[in-house]
Amino acid sequence: MITPGEPPAGIESVPHPKAVLLDTPWAELSHAYGSAEDTPTPLVGLLDDDPEVQAHALGHLQMSVLHQGSLYSSTAPVALFVAGILDHPRTSAAHESEYPWDDRARPLRAALLEWLGEIAESVGYYDDREQDPEYDDPADIAACRAARPAIHQAVAPYLSDPDPVVREAAVGAAGHLLKAPELRDRIPDAAARLRITLTASGNRRERAVAVLTLVAWAQDTSDLLTDQDPAIRACAALAPLPSADPRPTAILLEALSDPHTADHWFDAEPLPQLDGWFRFTLLHALLARTTTLEEVLDASLALMPMANDFTVERDWGPLLLRAFPDGNADEVALTDAQYRLLSAIAAKDDCWGNIGNKITWLRRAGLPTEREYFRALLTNRDRAPDF
Template identity: 45%
Template sequence: MAVTSSASKLIEANDWASLQHAYGPAEDTPAALVDLLNGAADARAMALGHLNHAVHHQNSLYTATAPSALYVAAILSDPRTDSLIRGGEGQWYPLRQALLDWLGSVAGEAGNEVEATLLRLGFLPEEYPALSEVRAIRPTLFEAASTFLHDSDPTIREAALAAVVPLLDAPELTHHRAVLAPMVRGILAASSNRAYRAIAIHGLDAWGEDVSSLIPPAEATAYGHGPWPAANFSSEPPF
């Protein structure tokens, strides 16, 4: 089965050699994106590794990040993302879950906290194309991820919720918070996945919701630092 024409066009629309990821020009990124669907199991795992370790290395954003995120959003509904992929911990989980987790991580690095940190340090967010480009596509990413908020697989439901929470920092998406807050509280905050619980608590807290009853005492300090690693802006942002 070939990659859908709309997804293929997203690859063809970019001059990847002019885009950057963590290791230089992103000329190798198109092949990795295609392998997410068309590759064998090992190739899919390597392609996912490329997203995590080159396109979004250590939670940084690059000019190749937004185009890659648009492609990932475009393929989320492809049946091949139902396939299982082996993680670094040796467990198998749905590729769709991994892609939703990746989109959520990308969105988390383009949210209000990152903007506030930049401004506090004297930087203007709009001066960094990689950041601005991700912020601009948040409605598209939300549309793709929210398709799975009522998925029959509870794992995918949780992953979709975890992905959309940071996306709701976008001004044009904040009106969804009131609708989704009960799901975030009732489903994500009760997840067995500690990272998902942290995302839920952090998001609800940012939305002005009372989260005191959701934070286990032993984990309160950890949750207080937020669900995704904070960007470390020592002198110049890593965009």
């Protein structure tokens, strides 16, 4: 067991859940609301035969043991307990969340896998950061990090589960777990399982989740650039493929020629691997693969009808820096591409509201922050006005 004050070693095998329950000094541990001495009861409740009791127990995990991504001294032992009960028959019971913002009805096993993935994501946040954690205790992070091998051992079998909801949750958890430096040697086996899913499944969402996970593991997705589904091709193009290969750039440009359609490829439920609208991820990848505004101009203009004050961080702000990487818009004659991009921005009322997000981006590009002066810049392409 993980004992307070002891530096944990890596835990390779999942301990028996009963041993975790009985041998862990819960009163010495804490969660978001204080002492974790109340935690054994909801852990037992996860295996109750009443789905409502199970849902309430799951709520304790989500709100107390891992609260808004924060880790506590109770998080690691609870995660090991959860890993140990994944194969229990009662985790196959379907239930609804007790929280109004989550209207999914799914097997408890899927919810538990998702929760384990959230722990892995929180721990992974610190893997590439040398500075002291701002919120989480280093000992709690170390304990959760030590539990990752055992958690992955428990998660891996469900990558091939017959239930697609469980499979997706397992892929999400494994996606975060296998980013851990000590687990990267397990990626080839997991990637092979995802390849089987890609071949066997006809479900766009499931296939996209598999591809995006391969991308997150820096796997070669070049074979998927010729997939029949444009959404899968676009997901595959997000990988850091060789710059000499023109296909990823062409695929990203094709997807962004109709960003509204790309955004709605996964309408039923947002993909957990994506942060916001898909067009933002596509643009980020396109900018990484190109160097000039001219290369991305058509995509930029296609994006502008959907741009506004709130999206500046993800679309027209980065495009302004592509247009004026030296921050000297007030000193140069505008090229045709620069003029067309600025004209589209100047004409978009939604980009000129009272939200201040845009000011930093405009200043970084060397552009006026007031619309009147921004428009004046376009009246004389050869000489910027004095503003």
